[in-house]
Amino acid sequence: MDSQTKQPLVVYNTLTRKKELFEPIHPPLVGMYVCGPTVYSDIHLGNCRTFISFDTIYRYLLHIGYKVRYVRNITDAGHLEGDRDEGDDKFAKKAKLEQLEPMEIVQKYTIGFHHVLEAFNTLPPSIEPTATGHIIEQIEMIREILKSGYAYEVNGSVYFDVEKYSQKYDYGILTNRKLEDLLEGTRELGGQDEKRGRLDFALWIKAKPETLMKWPSPWGWGFPGWHIECSAMSTKYLGQTFDIHGGGMDLQATHHTNEIAQSEACNHVQPVKYWMHTNMLTVNGARMSKTAGNGFLPQELFTGNHPLLERGYSPMTVRFFMAQSHYRSTLDFSNEALQAAEKGYKRLMEGLSNLQRIQPSSSSSVNVAALRENCYAAMNDDFNTPVLISHLFEGARIINATIDGKERLSAADLELLQHVMKTFVFDVLGLLDETKADAKSHVVDGLMKLILEIRSEARAKKDWATSDKIRDNLKAIGIEIKDGKDGTDWKFI
Template identity: 70%
Template sequence: MNTGLQLYNTLTRKKELFEPLNAPHVGMYVCGPTVYSDVHLGNCRTFISFDLIFRYLKYSGYKVRYVRNITDAGHLEGDRDEGDDKFAKRAKLEQLEPMEIVQKYTLGFHDVLRMFNTLPPSIEPTATGHIIEQIEMIKEIMNNGYAYEANGTIYFDVEKYSKTYNYTILTNRNLEDMLANTRELGGQDEKRGRLDFALWIKAKPETLMRWASPWGEGFPGWHIECSAMSAKYLGAEFDIHGGGMDLAATHHTNEIAQSEACSHKQPAKYWMHTNMLTVNGTRMSKSAGNGFLPEQLFTGDHDLLEKGFSPMTVKFFMLQAHYRSTLDFSNEALDASEKGFKRLMNALSLLDKLSPSESSDFEIDPIAEHCVKAMNDDFNSPVVIAELFEASRIINTVHDGKGKISVVELDKLKKLMQDFVYDIFGLKDEESANIELNSVLDMVIDLRKTAKENKDYATSDKIRLGLQSMGIQLKDSKDGTTWNKA
């Protein structure tokens, strides 16, 4: 089991040796998406980064329980305690029920992550599926004296909590400055302090998503869900809590406060955060007009994109930057990643064609050791990629007859590439996948043609409708049958 892993802990603002609370078991919680709209690239970067971390921890011999939630209630616009509910607003816009919105965008989220070839988490709990746990946690926080009721809404008392605990431990901000810079918000007259936040929000007459509670009908605040679900599935104390850096200042700060106020324990030993995305040096955002969705990146359907880039190219591009560094999107950078990814895949396609010799001009162990050393250094994927290109150079050199490799070293080379390219990075050869898909579809279309010739229209229609349900549209013409992805 890997005992040399160092990771950067936001809580202590330094790299630390990773020592799980109950090795070889590791508990990891990552804040998932709010499923009221299409998942954006910033989210994708976070989930791709923690997929890498999940994969490497498993590769290192740990037994990982990876929990990533779905926020399907309680997240108000502007991440505040009052205002429009994101789900209700989108439901009204699309003339659907709120839970139809949840279902639609949850499926879309899973589809996108499947295209990026990420592993599913061990558990994917939803906020609406854990209302009871959230209510019980709020009751405990109130019993401990750190929350109060005001007109059916329950607020967390930050000032009282701060007398015992460090509210700004995660960000190291100055509490007095935070109080001075906090704007007057709606509902402020109900709060005892400006930094107090809602644990439970009283439902308005028009609120669609509401649940019964000891304080009347309402819905949970955004922050409480993660505290309740992480405690349920990982315990009051667990190893890693992750998310985007934008969550640290408020959401994760409030999670720590809620958890400590409930159990008197710091919930996670290590807090990890991914950095933001920029486009041509400017922060990516909808308001700036430079925010594009994964599908737009794949198709090139955006004014800032010269063409589309495949999911694996985008994933490779993300892995070429360290998860804690800013990732800048540009056509030039994506083009370079596309060329690099193809170069890597082309080398891999030659691996099984290499003929071993009795002697070897190359040693693979140093490359493998450098890869492990880089991953142990806070999951430094860019350094690993540089080493994989060195391995690719060896493959090309041997293939071109300009170098020799022994059976032993060739086996090590194959293991290296399997371990890091496929198992840890989760990359895959899209060209081979497309060739296989084309071959299978050609066979299925031929079976349908035979069925039609035999007047077996039931089978013919079954094949057409079956493919259609998988997003593949058939088009018949006098020249034959063609297909495209619907």
């Protein structure tokens, strides 16, 4: 590990409900699995927060010297409407509505998902497997669970027997709930339900004649249940037991609880050492949801095209805003909070820009080494990004105070401060300097305005050769201009 970090890394483990020393199973390799999106609709901000949070965790683990195999799946099959394995498959339903093949729906929203995460400057995972690409692995895992006696088949569907599993294992271990309490909170089975127990869930679902996405299996044509995909793919790429499994806290009670049960029933070992979960989003204090009408998509946040938004906010402003709250804390969206984050982000970028203006002194009046240790201590305390940001603001204060002559930095400390600020702002927090991009855009706009004015003057003088030369040369470098009644517009091709 990085010899520069003296403090041990501790992480909060949802499974044990306490902070624990982070000790990988096979150091320096870290296996990390994060539940990816269900790609039948646009990605929502709750997903974004999860993926941005784990991107920061991924970045920091890489920075301190770990080799990380980061697996993030794509759910493109087997996701039903209800929580009792009933209703239509969401991909097939969307495909029928839009008159497309299901995999066209998958492709469309997978590309959209990637574009959104690129805007937030997240690193791609090491492996991004799909549920449909691992049907064989899921079938084999179901066969093993059947052999172990923790599942049963009914009319071509296979269900996990929760109550039998609970005779040996703790089914509610992740949420710290007893089986009796879980049963009390679950409605009785209907007369047509094939399941034996109220908490039982589908591992494999028999296809209806009209089902679009289906595969052959030992139990007939069907498709996998939602939960089995993650167990199968995490086992394939990370082993029967791996280090970190992450996702939103909304996945704890059902999806992750069932993942543990499936994996343990199949492999007879606890599948994950550290379970980590991000908290929910709220808007002006109320929980964000589509039904409440207070949920907005990333593009709506960027453009401001939503009734609750006064204006748009850039991707880096949003990423910085998210980092100002700990990943386990509730994150409340409001225009006031976003605008405050925007000011803080610009202040940080301004400080970094001012670094190059500093002239070193013969001695220092500040302890940069202590600042550096504080930054590592913050991230080593369960990836505490809000505390890290407070230290980075102190770094920005030192920069500005040095320029104003109120502080001094030796050449060695100036070099160290540059390293600390750039490392934690860009490499760890994953921020980009949008202020430079804005400045470049402003310059390009000014240059194009000047060029089009020169071309307009040439056209007024009937100097068609110059006019055409400007048009053709711009097109050659990827800029198209179009003359109209209201003047000339331009765009990048």
